[in-house]
Amino acid sequence: MxxxxxxxxxxxxxxxxxxxxxxxxxxxxxxxxxxxxxxxxxxxxxxxxxxxxxxxxxxxxxxxxxxxxxxxxxxxxVGLVEQQADTGVDMNVLDVVRLGRVPHRRPWSAETAADEEAVRSALEYTELSDKKRRSWHTLSGGERQRVQIARALAQQPxxxxxxxxxxxxxxRHQLELLGLVxxxxxxxxxxxxxxxxxxxxxxxxxxxxxxxxxxxxxxxxxxxPELIADVYDVRAGVSPDGPGGRPAVRFFPGKPSEC
Amino acid sequence: MRSLLTRSGGVGTTVLWVCGLALLCLSVAFTITIGPADIAVPNVWAVVADHLGLGDSGLSLIREGIIWNLRLPRTVLAAVCGAGLGLCGVVMQSLLRNPLADPYVLGISSGASTGAVSVVILGLGSGVATLSLGAFLGSLCSFTLVLVLSHVVGGTADRVILSGVAAMQLFSALTSFIVMSAGDAEQTRSVLFWLLGSLAGTGWFDVASCLFALVVVLLVCLAKATALDAFTFGQDAAASLGVSVTRTRTVLLIATALLTATLVSSAGAIGFVGLVLPHAARALVGSGHRGLLPTTALAGAIFLVWIDTIARTVLDPQEIPVGVMTSLIGVPAFVVILYRTRKTS
The missing domain is CATH 3.40.50.300 (P-loop containing nucleotide triphosphate hydrolases)
Structure with missing residues (x-):
């Protein structure tokens, strides 16, 4: 399933x-x-x-x-967050997150309590509740990504x-964003x-x-190191004891073929 | 540009629509009184009531004729055309994700003109094709040309507009060529109508057909309002929000082409209404299409009623093509809108 x-x-x-x-x-x-x-x-x-x-x-x-x-x-x-979402339309954060309710709405129907609740909790989850009136065009790259994730969450995927x-x-924003995901x-x-x-x-x-x-x-x-050399064509060392017991990768100058 | 009213479509928008409708009715009644014959607003109401079977107007036949057969259909057609062109503008701007899209800029109106003159002057499809059908086929041709051309040259937003400008020039030239080739002084003068638009000499049949097309297309667009919202971040974003992109686009593009064609058959190619009014409406109610579509239609209606009044009175008794007035007033308005959006983004 x-x-x-x-x-x-x-x-x-x-x-x-x-x-x-x-x-x-x-x-x-x-x-x-x-x-x-x-x-x-x-x-x-x-x-x-x-x-x-x-x-x-x-x-x-x-x-x-x-x-x-x-x-x-x-x-x-299924919610999709694209790499570079942008628009020329002047919208605020709330407008963008509300787009996530499009698949749940019928033509002609007004916004339901369930729609409002989904938008509210998506904003809360992404810590955007206090920014919901901000214009999309004034947001930083990290904030835009978070808004798009909030929009996807409002789809309740x-x-x-x-x-x-x-x-x-x-x-910092990379770590925060992946932590959120x-x-x-x-x-x-x-x-x-x-x-x-x-x-x-x-x-x-x-x-x-x-x-x-x-x-x-x-x-x-x-x-x-073998896979990284093979797929990316770069020299790398992998230590197994990175943060949280996960592997950590370091890179070295030069092509793997030169060694 | 922040919206001035609540954007959730709640009470604020409804109040705005009621005020807009009232303003539109008052504008129609008032502008009818402007002109050489001496007519007052109560006379207009009386004539309308008379024709709706609500009592006798008590006016002379001539004055009643001026109101009912000359000024009223013309003014109502101005309202319908303004509403329709504004509506087409919003839908095209959203579907093509381009703030400059509108039936005139993209050459759809010019294509409709070419189609119409092909039937009227060249007698293409003689007997079978009517003027409106010719206009519709012409608008579809130009629409297809613009979409194919913009796709071939890269498909970005500016390319769509450049393709539209090319199509507009091509079809305007074709229209002029066909009209001039008829070599008939009477018809040569009609080139102004097809290129710049005019609401002079309108009858109730024009009003009825345009109003019918407007209502049908407005309902179709309102049914697709949420889908139009979903296009804000592009086609793939719309698809990932559950919109059938191809079907929605096809339905809406054909609907707008049909409406444009009907309007052009009755009023010629009027520019700038579809371009400017959606921006003004967005400033009022925000970008959600459930509020935006009716607001733009209302704003367009009020706008064109007044523009047409100016066009027929400012150089009285000489009449200026309405398209000249829409551009003279629309361009400065457009510059203001562009300037205001620049400041915030």
Whole structure:
């Protein structure tokens, strides 16, 4: 049950972007998608959210192929936070978070008590309650990400998909944001670039290269100098006793092939 | 720009709509009295009541005719066109995520003009195609051209506008060419109508068909109001919020093309209303479409009623095409809006 991908592929213009990737997150766990730029992380998240249809293979939500669940029903269970959400429209934080109620509302119907409650608790969870009247355009990058997460939470999802949520944030905000994501009691799948943050916050990691899954498992199993050399083409050392008993990665200058 | 009223769509917006409707009715009644014939506001009410079967107006046939057959249909059509163009503007701006989108800037109005003159002057589809059908096909053609062209050249917001400008120039030129090629002095003068719009010589049939199109399209858009909200952060965001992007876009783009075509068949291509009014309405009620769509329609109606009055009286007895007035007044208003949005963002 839950959300799973079964050997999904996606290609555009003859180029394979995602190549037979399977993924089945444990309910309530945090799964990190790793891989270099262009390895298919963002596309895989779009396939999982049903925003894109798979060229081959199938994404299932509670056992049903996602394209047969219906867009609204998917949006009530799966929330997607995109990498760089922006708008030219002048909105405040509350307006943006309220968008999360779109899949729960019928045409013509007014906002219900359940809508208000979901928005209120999403704002509270992301510690944005005192900023709800702030204009979107005055927010910092970290605040915008938090607002988008609050919007996704207002959807009351069971699965949360995040595409590089820590992009362009300073280290404190990266840590705060991932701490927040891990605390949310939903299954989350997030694309990440920082291997140490992935090790610290994720229960499972999947490493993609050119669209295919190279390996997957616990951070301690996945993050090895060999894998990092192989996938990212950089020299790295991994010590197993990082924060919280998770592995910690250090990088060295030079190409791995030169050693 | 912060909204001036509560944005939750509650009491504030309802009060605004009631005041807006009242202001619109008063504007219609008052502007009808402006002009060479001596008419007072109570005469207007009396004539309307007379035609609704509520007693006799007691006016001479000529004065009654001036009110009922000349000024009233023209003023009501101005209101309907203003509302319709404003509505099309909001929907296009939201769907294309572009604050500059509007039926005129994107060449949809010009396309409708070309379609209409193709039927009227060239006699294309003779007998089968009506002027309105020609206008509709023309507007769809230009819409498709703009979407295909902007997709081919990159699909970003500025490219959509550049494609629209190109389409507008192309279809305006085609309209002029077709009209001039008829070589008939009478029809050559009509080029002003098709390029700049005019509400002169309107009959009740025009009013009825435009009002019908307006009501239908307004209802369609209101039914899609939440979906339009979901487009704020783009197509993928809308899809992830449970909106069927392709279906919503197709339905709304066809609806706006249809409304634009109907308005253009009756009033020619009037610019700037669809561009400016949505921004003014957003400043009043915020960006939620449930409040924004009716507010823009009301604001557009009041705006065009007054603009048309100015257009027909300022150089009396000479009449200025209404599109000239909308641009003369719309451009400074637009600059003010741009300036105010610049300050806050």
């Amino acid at each position: 839950g959300l799973l991908a079964d050997r999904v592929s996606w290609h555009v213009g003859g180029r394979l972007i995602v190549d037979e990737v399977s993924l089945e997150p444990e309910p309530g766990s945090t799964v990190g998608l790793l891989g270099p730029n262009g390895s298919g992380k963002s596309t895989l998240l779009r396939l999982l959210s049903g925003v894109r249809g798979a060229s081959a293979g199938v994404v299932r939500l509670d056992g049903v192929p996602i394209d047969r669940v219906g867009r609204r029903n998917v949006a009530r269970k 069971r699965e949360l998909l995040l595409d590089e949520p820590t992009n362009h944030l300073d280290i 891990v605390r949310i009691p939903v299954t989350s799948v997030l694309a990440l670039h920082d291997l140490n943050l992935a090790a610290m916050f994720c229960d499972q990691l999947i490493v993609l290269r050119e669209g295919s899954a190279v390996t997957s498992g616990k951070p301690s199993e996945v993050l090895t």
